[in-house]
Amino acid sequence: MEGLLEKKPENRPSSAAEDIVELRRIHEEIDRATVEAYGWFDLLDDSGQTSHADPTHETFPLDHGFHETDQGARYTIGLLARTEIIDRLRQLNHQAYADEVHLGLHKKPAKHPDMPKPSADAIRKRKEQLAARGGSDFGEGAEGALF
Structure with a gap:
């Protein structure tokens, strides 16, 4: 299964096909809109200046890019942001x-x-x-x- 997933063009960091680049941009837009809908503006502020209302939370940038997952390298948000979002949910x-x-x-x-x-x-x-x-x-x- 892992080999099949890696063969998909959207899972290859080297893929720069126009439709793949657009798909990644749309995923980023959906991620930002979702985080904004929850009111977690601190995760959208790459400068780190926006603090979260709940002091038990940490702020991490979404860090879109290729990251290792259980299914191999995927274009997604970074591990720290993923973990923080899961904790908040x-x-x-x-x-x-x-x-x-x-x-x-x-x-x-x-x-x-x-x-x-x-x-x-x-x-x-x-x-x-x-x-x-x-x-x-x-x-x-x-x-x-x-x-």
């Missing part, structure tokens, strides 16, 4: 789950030590839910949490 996923638990969409897991607290938006929505049903929390907690 994982954090967003954990926060979304914590918010959904708070809103009663999931049962609270028996053990989940790393689960973040519900966001301010989830707390506001939960209060609105309670107000809509007459403020009754059915004895599920003084702060409005279901579990």
Whole structure:
């Protein structure tokens, strides 16, 4: 399989065919638009002057180019940027789950030590839910949490 992937022209660094160069440019544009949609402008600032709002995150340039992957050399973002983006997506996923638990969409897991607290938006929505049903929390907690 690896040999087949390497034979594709878009996977060869030496390929300068016009359509391959355009395909790479489009991939870069999609990557930048996606990062921008998440509001991670620090990853788009090659000068390093834009800091991320969350101090637990690190800032790395996207570093488009040929990088080694499990499938061999590929035109993609650099390993540090890939790792940071995956970490940020994982954090967003954990926060979304914590918010959904708070809103009663999931049962609270028996053990989940790393689960973040519900966001301010989830707390506001939960209060609105309670107000809509007459403020009754059915004895599920003084702060409005279901579990």
